[in-house]
Amino acid sequence: FLEHPVCRECSTKRRPQSLADEGDKVLYFHVLILSYLDACGDPPRFETMRLQHAPKPNYSPGETIHYKCRLGFRPMAPPLPTSAVCQDDNTWSPLQEACTRKLCPNLGDPVNGQVNYxxxxxxxxxxxxxxxxxGFYMIGSRILYCEISGNNVIWDDNPPLCExxxxxxPRNITNGRITNxxxxxxxxxxxxxxxxxSDGPDEYSLVGESVLVCVDSDRWSSDSPQCKVVKCEYxxxxxxxxxxxxxxxxxxxxQVAFECNQGFYLHGSNTIVCGANSTWEPxxxxxxxxxxxATTKPLTSSASGFIKSCLYISISFKFLVIFHTPLNVW
Incomplete structure (x- = not known):
């Protein structure tokens, strides 16, 4: 079959145009890749400072970026460089931390106390x-924090007081008194x-601590005692x-102590004390x-047999010694 002349002309005209389009695309991506490779990556990050402007995807050689101190930080003295340049080898020029922490005001020791940083x-x-x-107690916060406030830093609370x-x-007690x-x-x-x-036949006993010490603000070393009749049975x-x-x-x-008669065994504590509730403890x-x-238990059969064996050996040994001893020894 013969190709139609019109179709032949169409095909000869479209083919170079299609090839040209593909070539343009390859060239475009080639230029794009080269331009991306010929650039610096992400700017370096620092603890004390940040970029003045939003970062870009990439930077061309010769471009400069500028940093400023973060909140809570201030420029060092003497000042250090705060900018970096994208170099021809696609790396950033060296840059170090140029800011330092801001200072909160010096607090000083409180009256009758100390502060430690x-x-x-x-x-x-x-x-x-x-x-x-x-001998002093604290009113206020025991710990203060140096925090950011606007563009400055301050302590988060007022210093406490030591009073x-x-x-x-302490309270009075029934049937008793405070001597001082x-x-x-x-x-x-x-x-x-x-x-x-006591007005009756039995005396009062002081149950609890007789001496109380002031240990903290309105706090005594123990509760007030009681004065009451405590009497245990005979x-x-x-x-x-x-x-x-x-x-x-x-x-x-x-306090009393006991012992059992001969042939009897004690069950419980041999010493008892009259307690605050008029009962013996224990x-x-x-x-x-x-x-x-806790007392000696009856001998078991095995233990009994062992003792019998020992007695037999002992008696036999004595018999042999006596039998073999010359008469002039006796």
Whole structure:
């Protein structure tokens, strides 16, 4: 078949145009790649400073970028360079940190206390820890932080105060009194409690601490004691006897000790004390014929056999010694 002359002309005209389009595309991408390769990458990042303007995808040789200090930082003194240049080898010119942390105001020690800086300075990000002297308590924040405020840095709170520790008079007690009564007590001062004489047949016992110490603002070393009659029953142990602590009446903290009669075993503690609730602590022991786990147990068959063997050997050895000993020795 013969190709139509019109079609032949069309085909000869379109082919060079298509090839030209493909060539333009290849050239375009080639130029694009070369232009991308002939550029600097992302600008370097720093802790204390940032770019003045938004970063671009790439930078051509000769372009300059400028930095400024981040919030909470200030330029160093003497000042250091804050700009970098995209060099011909597609690298950025050397640049180092040019900013330093801003300083919060110096706080100074409070009256009757001290302030300690965690990192030894008042720079942005540091902490100030307060401690009051002994005998003083703190009003306010114990820890302050150096933080950003606008374009500056300040402490996040006011310094605390150290006030003298004072205690109010502790409460009075029924059937008792405070021997050194005052309206106010300073740190480490003490109050002493004592019980009044009893109008009845039994005396009052002071249950609790007799001496209280002012240890913190309105806080004593313990609760106030009580004055009350504490009387325990006469302790009797069947098949046993009291060996110490003899008396007619047993009041608070009276202590007695027991032992069992011969042939009996003690169950419980041999020493008991009269407690605050008029009961013996621990409870009164017992003496029984049954031994406790702490006493010697009956011998087992194996142990009995072992002892019998030892006796047999001992007797045999003595017999041999006697049999072989010359008469002149005796």
């Amino acid at each position: 965690v990192n030894g300075s008042t720079m942005f990000g540091s902490q100030a820890h307060y401690v009051c002297n002994e 003298r520790v004072l205690c109010a008079t 009564y005052k309206d106010e007590y300073e740190y480490n001062e003490i109050v002493t409690y004592s019980c009044n004489p 302790p009797v142990v069947e098949h046993g006897k009291m060996v110490s602590g003899f008396r007619k009446k047993f009041y608070y903290k009276s 409870k009164i022991p017992m003496c029984t014929k049954e031994p406790t786990t």
